Amino acid sequence: MSEWRRPERIAGLIAVAIAVLAVITPLVAPPPSPLPHILPRGGTWPTVPSTGNKTATYPAAPTVQVSAANSVVVLDEAPQDNITVSAVGLHSAYVEDGVLHVEANGGVVRIRIPHTVRDVQLKLVNSKAAVATNATLHVKAVNSRFTVVLAATGNRSSSMKLLNSYVTLVVKHGGSGVRLKLSSMGGVVNVEGDYSYQLTMGTAELGSGPYLLTVDASNSHITIRVTGQ
């Protein structure tokens, strides 16, 4: 029998290989997803009707008024100071006195905000209001519902400053890995979701004052429901 076919030689080589692989595997294996059942990898954008898609371009730092329902409103930053808004099922999108007005069907507004969006003021009708400045979205809303689709990729993040006293965040799955970081300067934040894990990690007892919600997302969408005042 060849020396290399001896059982102890083969077993020894396998044992040493296992010892080496045990160190190498964690280095080269794909990173674990913190929410594997909630946020599947390789997801795609939500499917939306493609009819009635309209686009309006307006100068920097406008106030955006959105009256929309079952529509998709996309804020995308054009080069530097111009921001493009488009919506599926859009009735109209126009700029008046530096204010962008968007009207569309349905009750859910989805906004895609590039990471570097700056000085955008977004105002939702029916007591829904949001302001985005330097990639920080300030939300002041009552019984409103809107979806923010973050275009940030990789390790880039957008931050959101919630001004309400009581905020409930509803995080829905979709897209690839989404990581939520919640920090606050006061108030009460509750996170609702279909999954107990989200409830556990998202609930925080806070004092009074504005909130800072930092969202680190990659091709994912997050639904945020704001209730109470």
Next chain:
Amino acid sequence: MIRTIDKIGGLLVKPEETVTTLLHGAGRFAESIFIVVLFSASFSLSVALIITRLVSAVLPLFPMPSLVTQLTHSYAAPAIIGSILMIGLTHDLINFFVGGLVTHAAARLLGGAGELSQVLLINGYTWVSLTFMLAGCIVAALNFLAGILVLVALALLTWVWHIYLFSLGVSESHGISTGKALLAVLSWDVAKVVVLVAAIKILEVV
């Protein structure tokens, strides 16, 4: 190196023959220590890397000021890896020396007439049994939850194989029955449990 590999493999597929050979001239103390360090370091590093991956995946879910987050990302991984590697190596080297000493003393009490150097020699070679847990680490790196279950099962196998190899060695080196050798080997594990329970009781009183 090839001879060392043969010895490692022999302890897995021909344990009785290999233990006897090691105790009768084939074993070397430096090689024994090398095997302890090799398998201990590999296991500790693997566990540390798996924990680091897990921590880096979970950390962003918890609210922390950005500075803390940045510091955590920058220093957590090296700190975790370094700590676990040091703790693992220290733990295993203490187990190697003190465990060998206690087992040798117990074997002497049970009528053995072997030498401490032989008990330490064979004790070091028994670290080969960590191969099973290292295989579990590979599974854990690919799938954490499944890996934990596999690791628990393989930890039991690792312990059984370690006890088996060590008992063979103590029996051979001290010239006592395998049953007595098993008692001597288990004395170290019993001693550790007693110390642990005593420490917990003391902490409860304090």
